[in-house]
Amino acid sequence: MARSDVQLMMDVKAGDDESFDLLLRKYRSPLVNFLGRMVHDRATAEDLAQEVFLRVYRARKQYTPSAKFTTWLFRIATNLALNSVRDHRHQRMEVSIDAPKNDEDESLPRELPARGMRIDERMIERDRTEFIRRAVLALPEKQRAAVVLHKYEDLEYAEIANVLECSESALKSLLFRAYESLRVQLAPMIATQPVATPAGKGRQA
């Protein structure tokens, strides 16, 4: 019978390094995937993912199963990613399309680019996937984390709210604002997208 994540972590706490390997094999891909969408380069994402596992390993003796293991894991990852993004913000050379200076400015109206302008030029230079990736990266950090955890990690709302240390209502607001931004940034793609499936049928497994 497969052991739960919490049980594996308790075994790691008791000194069983094989259980740590099992957790590593299970979560290295989700973590790299999450961090790769949160930061601007792959090398940093891998470094951060390794740092997450290092912190889990270092904290093994103090581990108490007070929350879901994935909540704990992704909270560490999110905090590391947000710190990294803030630390390297000044180094970024990319010009964000309409990202605000910080999360406090999210409520302010933004200067939105006109639909159809320059976006097509950018699309010539970059391929479609890269364009979408950059649109997500242009979101304010907390909105970005909400979208990535929701869309790519498929965590439940309650768990994402726990990871981001906010209420479920605040999480829904974050997602709404993020989708509103993406609606503008990805406008050319949305226009060419076929009519979607009926409500509630589009969720990925």
Place this chain on the structure above:
Amino acid sequence: MKCEEVSKELVTYIDGRTGTGTRRVEEHLAVCEACRTRAEEFRKISMVLDEVPAIEPSFGFDARLRQRIAAQPRRPRFVWFVRQPRLALSMALLAALAIMVAKLPLGNPVARPGSAAVQQEDFNAIRNLGVLENYDVVTKLGALSDLTAMPANDAQPPLRQPNQQPSSDGGNGGA
């Protein structure tokens, strides 16, 4: 349901996670074109986001991590002790006190008579005395009284015993 309320639920709705709220959202969308358009665009965004492939760890990720774990400084065994400063201080004071108590007899100049240390000290004093001093001391040692006198033809004179007159017959007492 107002547009503002529906807007917050739209991502949840297109996700199929609104649960019991689904019917209320759909009722609103049926009568509000703006929200219906927004919902449709949100759904398309969700589909566009699906186009980005997953990012996989590079080859050697595990090996690098194990190297980093192996390079971690080992935690000191008594780190728990350091985390309890009061206990650590108490233990340090006790240890200092124990050392002081242990050193007390060594610092006392009054030696116990008959001890091995005293005997050794006496022996060293005697051995290091000059010749003249040595003579007096040696001749007064009670332990030497049992020694027999040396033969007459010996180059050195016999030791004079304390409280004994020198005899003319060589010290044998005559027979």
